[in-house]
Amino acid sequence: MSIPPPPGPRQPEDFPGPHAQGQYPQGPYAAPQPQGAPPPPQFPYGPQGLHGPQGPYPPYGPYGLQPPAAGGTVNGVAIAALVCGLLCFLPAVGLVLGLIALWQIRRRSERGRGMAIAGSVLSSVGLALWVLSLSTGAAADFWEGFKEGARGNTVLALEEGDCFDSPDGLVGWAIEADQVPCSQEHDGEVFALVTLPDGAFPGDDSLVDTADDRCYALQDGYAMDAWALPSDVDVYHITPSRESWDYGDRVITCVFGNRDADATLTGSLRRDESTLDADQVAYLKATHVLNAALDQIPLEEAEEDLPGNQKWAGQMSEALAQQSGMLREHEWPADAERPVTKLVGELEKAEAAWAKAAEADGLDAFYEHSAEGWELIDARKTVTARKALGLATIPPTFDEGESGSESGTGGGNDGADDGSLEV
Structure with missing residues (x-):
């Protein structure tokens, strides 16, 4: 933050400067007073220049500079504190500057004690208002108003x-x-x-x-x-x-x-209740149950953590049972009923295989039953049902380059198989 210079006396470049006793500058700006004449009237002044009625005595110098006063220069930190207090931005800074200014003024015999006190008081009030606005939600109301005004770009x-x-x-x-x-x-x-x-x-x-x-x-x-x-x-x-x-x-x-920062998208990616029919939504909601279980696959292989993998196999079995139940309960269109029923049969077999993997006695048995479970939830087994329901029919691809279950992104209907997003 830049601090303005103190408003003390400043001489213009062409001002003649100080004079010895009995010598005065020429011109209308500073004339000697006759001996015994009353002193010139004093005018109040402030940081903006002279204020009040103008008499026969013009400002000090051709630029309206303030006359020097006794007591030293005005403390610059006091001015900064007053500015922060008046504008109510950075109130905490204004309070700190005011306290620093009071300490400097007392130590250096400078002027500006009133400004320092005023800046400290105003900053304290501003700080209190900030705390109050945050605690009462006024700042949030301001933000909502700002967003409303900023709509469009x-x-x-x-x-x-x-x-x-x-x-x-x-x-x-x-x-x-x-x-x-x-x-x-x-x-x-x-x-x-x-x-x-x-x-x-x-x-x-x-x-x-x-x-x-x-x-x-x-x-x-x-x-x-x-x-x-x-x-x-x-x-x-x-x-x-x-x-x-x-x-x-x-x-x-x-x-x-x-993914490419220089590329764009075309067309909406929205596929929810607002763009899909009831049958499509029912099918996709059922697949999300299995996807959620697949997201919890252990990071360690069964050789390193067999109990953890068996626990997850049990979660897979439960998810498949829930998915099968959701598909059986829905009333499907005539052309989709047969492929969906066939799919449910495969899912129920997968449920049994994963249940056996969860209770397997040893590593070899676990791998045997889990391998069967993976085969039964192969994504390609869902293509017929998806086609009957009018959904995308190209399975998403994975980093390993193999098709998996319904889970995954990056499939689409364009046949792209050059990458995928992990869900």
């Missing part, structure tokens, strides 16, 4: 389902966001908004971790059919900054974007 205005272009890209600081129709090329598509609880700023790293966890968990609610996501799509997020947090910003914006 900033990331603050983005809502679920919006497609937008960002001149700053999807990595780093994002400020501008020009909303465009999803049917044309765009940088990102918003698929979820996460509202965070109030409290102290959690830090950038913590916000990023939270955004990763929440956004990846929420993508299935917007793009229910993971097979329909193109292989070049990835998840991005926009998080509050420390500054916006202080004003009440508590929203994480979850965004689909292209």
Whole structure:
């Protein structure tokens, strides 16, 4: 922060300077008074220059400079404290500067004690108002009003389902966001908004971790059919900054974007109740149960942690039982009833295989039953049912280059098999 110079006396370049006793500068600005004449009237003045009625005595010098006064120069820190107090920005800084100025004035015999006291008092009031506004939600109301006024071209205005272009890209600081129709090329598509609880700023790293966890968990609610996501799509997020947090910003914006920073997306990726029919939604909700269990697969192999893998095998068996029940309970269209019923039979066999793996007596038995379970939930076994329901029919690909269960992203209907996103 720059501090303005003290408003003490300053001589113009052409001012003649000090004079010996009995000598005076020429011109109308400083004339000697006759002996015995009354002293000239005194005018009040302040940091903006002279104030009050103008008499026959003009300001000191051709630039309206203030006349010198006894007691030394004005303390510059006192001026800064007063400015901070008057403008109510950085109130804590104004309070600290005011206290420093009082200490310096007392030590250096400078002027400005009134300004230092005024700056300290005003800063204290401003600080109290800030605390009050944060505790009562006034800052949050201000932030909502600001977002409303900023609608149209900033990331603050983005809502679920919006497609937008960002001149700053999807990595780093994002400020501008020009909303465009999803049917044309765009940088990102918003698929979820996460509202965070109030409290102290959690830090950038913590916000990023939270955004990763929440956004990846929420993508299935917007793009229910993971097979329909193109292989070049990835998840991005926009998080509050420390500054916006202080004003009440508590929203994480979850965004689909292209993995290639120089590439774009075309067309909406939304696949939920608003774009799918009831039969498609029922089928996809059932698949999400198994996907959730697959997400919990142990990081260590069975050789390293057999009990942990057996526990997970039990979770797989339970998920398959739930998925089979959901598919059996739904009333399917005539052309989809047969393939779905056949699929349910395969899932029930997989349920039994994973149950045996969970209770296996030894490593070899575990591998035998789990291998059978993996084969029975091969994604290719679901293609017929998916085709009958009008869903995507090309299984997503994995880093290992093999098709797996219904879980995964990056399939789509374009036959792409050059990569995938891990769910």
